[in-house]
Amino acid sequence: MFNDIGPLELVTIIVLAVLVFGPDKLPKVIQDVMRTIRKIREFSESAKQDIRNELGPEFKDFEFEDLNPKAFIRKQLDNDDLGLKEIRNGFDLKKEMAEVTDAVHGRDGGASSSPSSSPSGGGRVDMTKKPETPGDDDRPPFDADAT
Numbered sequence: 001m002f003n004d005i006g007p008l009e010l011v012t013i014i015v016l017a018v019l020v021f022g023p024d025k026l027p028k029v030i031q032d033v034m035r036t037i038r039k040i041r042e043f044s045e046s047a048k049q050d051i052r053n054e055l056g057p058e059f060k061d062f063e064f065e066d067l068n069p070k071a072f073i074r075k076q077l078d079n080d081d082l083g084l085k086e087i088r089n090g091f092d093l094k095k096e097m098a099e100v101t102d103a104v105h106g107r108d109g110g111a112s113s114s115p116s117s118s119p120s121g122g123g124r125v126d127m128t129k130k131p132e133t134p135g136d137d138d139r140p141p142f143d144a145d146a147t
Contacts, residue, residue: 005013021029048064055062066072 018026066075
C-alpha cells in the first residue's frame with residue numbers, strides 16, 4: 001500500500017502527526033485509523049464474497065483483479081488459445097523492414113513476390129520509375145489558383 005513512500009517522507013509524516021495531534025492523543029488516533037482500515041477491508045472482502053456467491057458456480061475462477069484493464073489485457077494476450085504467440089514469433093520486423101527498404105530503393109532483396117500475391121496480379125510494381133523531366137522548351141502547366 002505504501003511502497004512508494006521513502007524513509008524521508010515517512011519521518012516527515014510522523015513529525016507532522018506528532019505536531020498536529022500531540023504525543024498524548026497520537027496512539028488513540030493511530031488505533032482509530034487502523035480500526036477504520038480494518039473495517040473497510042472486511043467490508044470489501046464481504047462484498048467480494050457476496051458477489052461471488054451471487055454469480056454462481058460458473059464464475060468460481062473470477063478474480064476482481066481481472067477487472068483492471070492492464071491485467072485483463074495482459075492475461076488475454078498471454079492466453080495460448082488465441083494463437084498470438086505463433087503470430088508474434090512468425091513476424092520478423094527486421095526482415096519486413098529490409099524488404100520494404102529494398103522495394104523502395106528498387107533492389108531485389110532476395111524476396112520473390114509471386115504474381116498471385118500482388119494486388120493487381122501482374123508481378124512487381126516498379127516504384128523507382130521517375131516522372132519524365134520536362135525539356136528545356138517545355139514549361140510546367142500554369143495554375144492561376146496556386147499563385
